[in-house]
Amino acid sequence: MPRRHKSKFKAHERRRQARGEAQGCEDAQAKAAAEAEPTPSSAAQCEDTTQSVPTTGSSGASQRRRRRAKTAAATSAAATSAAATSAALSGTKSDEESNNQDEERVSPYEAPFYSERPGEDSLSRKPGLLEQYLLYKYKMKQPILKQDMLKIIGPNYENRFPEILKKAAERIEIVFAVDLQEIDSTRYDLVSKLKLPNNGRVRAGRGLPKTGLLMNILGMIFMKGNCAAEEDIWKFLGLMRVYPGRKHFIYGEPRKLITKDLVRLQYLEYRQVANSDPPRHEFLWGPNAVAETTKMKVLQFLSKVNDTIPTAFPSYYEEALQEEEERAQARGATGAGATARVIVPSSVMARSIFPPLLRPEASNPLDKIIQRRSKN
Numbered sequence: 001m002p003r004r005h006k007s008k009f010k011a012h013e014r015r016r017q018a019r020g021e022a023q024g025c026e027d028a029q030a031k032a033a034a035e036a037e038p039t040p041s042s043a044a045q046c047e048d049t050t051q052s053v054p055t056t057g058s059s060g061a062s063q064r065r066r067r068r069a070k071t072a073a074a075t076s077a078a079a080t081s082a083a084a085t086s087a088a089l090s091g092t093k094s095d096e097e098s099n100n101q102d103e104e105r106v107s108p109y110e111a112p113f114y115s116e117r118p119g120e121d122s123l124s125r126k127p128g129l130l131e132q133y134l135l136y137k138y139k140m141k142q143p144i145l146k147q148d149m150l151k152i153i154g155p156n157y158e159n160r161f162p163e164i165l166k167k168a169a170e171r172i173e174i175v176f177a178v179d180l181q182e183i184d185s186t187r188y189d190l191v192s193k194l195k196l197p198n199n200g201r202v203r204a205g206r207g208l209p210k211t212g213l214l215m216n217i218l219g220m221i222f223m224k225g226n227c228a229a230e231e232d233i234w235k236f237l238g239l240m241r242v243y244p245g246r247k248h249f250i251y252g253e254p255r256k257l258i259t260k261d262l263v264r265l266q267y268l269e270y271r272q273v274a275n276s277d278p279p280r281h282e283f284l285w286g287p288n289a290v291a292e293t294t295k296m297k298v299l300q301f302l303s304k305v306n307d308t309i310p311t312a313f314p315s316y317y318e319e320a321l322q323e324e325e326e327r328a329q330a331r332g333a334t335g336a337g338a339t340a341r342v343i344v345p346s347s348v349m350a351r352s353i354f355p356p357l358l359r360p361e362a363s364n365p366l367d368k369i370i371q372r373r374s375k376n
Contacts, residue, residue, distance in 0.1 A: 123160070126153045127167035134172060134180070134190060139206055144188040174305045176200070177211035193301070194267065194292050202261055208250050210257065213242070214267055214289075217258065219302040221283055222295050223316060229273075230281040233258075262286070294327065295320035 129152050137144045149165065150158055157164065169180035178190045178200060192200030192211045200209030220236050221228045234244055242248055244255040251257055259281075262268045269284040299310045299320050310317045 123157065123164075126157055126160075126164045127171065129153065130164060130168035131171050134168060134188075135176075135208065138178070138190045139208055141206060144190070146186050146188065170304075174301075175212050176209045177215040177301060178209050193297070194289070196265065196267070202257065202265070203252075210251055213237075213240075213251055213254075213257075214262060215293075215298060215301050216240070216305075217262075217268065217283065218285060218289055218293070219298045221285060222298055222320075223313075226284065228283050230270075230283065233283055258283075295323050 130149055133149060133152055134144060136142075150161060153161060153164055165180070172178060172180065172190065176190075177193045179193060181189050181191050183189055190199075190209075192209055194200070194211050194214060196202055196209070196211055196214070198204060198207075200211040201207045202210045216236070217233060220233060224232060237243070237254065242251060242254050245253070247253050258268065259270050263270045263286070266286040266288040268286045268289070270281055271284070273280045273282055295316075296310070299313065299316055303310045303312065310320070
């Protein structure tokens with residue numbers, strides 16, 4: 001074969017091999033883009049090879065495909081990175097927002113009013129409305145009137161008023177440990193289960209009861225063998241979103257309330273553990289707690305909160321029953337009945353332990369409902 005033809009043939013072979021290598025690199029890049037895991041070695045090898053390809057029409061198209069493949073790989077990697085970053089930022093933001101809400105929610109005036117849940121019918125909303133009305137009147141120290149509650153539920157539900165009121169009373173009882181009592185045929189009142197100052201408010205002025213918090217602590221002490229370590233108490237209260245040093249929108253500063261106020265009022269005893277170094281403390285029932293309630297009453301309260309019955313805790317129930325018998329023997333009688341009629345729930349529904357919240361007094365929609373229906 002003449003030398004000229006051999007040179008042409010070799011040049012043709014070199015171009016063909018270069019195109020084949022370029023195509024192989026494109027395939028490798030496309031696969032890397034699909035997997036979003038390009039390797040530096042393969043990318044460098046492809047770049048070195050493609051740089052040697054002559055700038056023919058076919059090689060120009062190959063370069064465009066390579067650029068698209070690189071762009072796709074970069075976009076895929078960026079999207080993956082952005083998704084991971086967004087997820088991380090979203091989680092951080094949610095945690096920060098939840099912490100800020102816990103810290104800033106220091107007043108019931110800032111809390112949302114009862115809101116309807118998706119799929120909830122009108123009858124299911126009525127206990128929630130009455131619950132808000134009862135707590136609002138308690139907080140403001142205003143009389144609870146039957147005629148107002150009838151206006152809130154509306155004339156179509158007047159025949160269901162006892163049932164609706166009982167459900168509202170159940171919800172308030174398990175959160176705040178206050179009982180709804182009927183004073184007469186037109187008036188009701190919310191009364192604390194314990195004789196805390198200012199009908200459960202502890203401090204002077206308006207506000208919501210602290211009795212529910214105290215009953216939970218008494219129950220924890222009882223279930224810890226009648227003496228609970230301070231760290232166990234705070235761990236338990238943390239489940240209720242009550243933290244030491246963080247102002248609570250109902251309880252104020254919990255540490256002061258528990259270790260100072262309730263100790264001063266003799267509902268709790270707060271003492272240092274003997275020979276503890278560093279010093280540790282523990283809680284016991286105080287004299288007034290022993291005088292005003294019993295283990296059985298506290299167990300009944302905790303059972304309602306947890307949607308069960310006292311006998312579901314056999315060992316605690318047996319201990320509480322034994323205490324009841326000892327007290328009855330000491331008194332020589334079972335005790336006198338209450339003067340006011342207490343609305344006792346006939347059944348316990350599944351509930352949340354977190355209390356319902358209130359809007360500002362000036363924008364309380366219940367007043368608008370009462371005023372509107374009074375005009376009709």
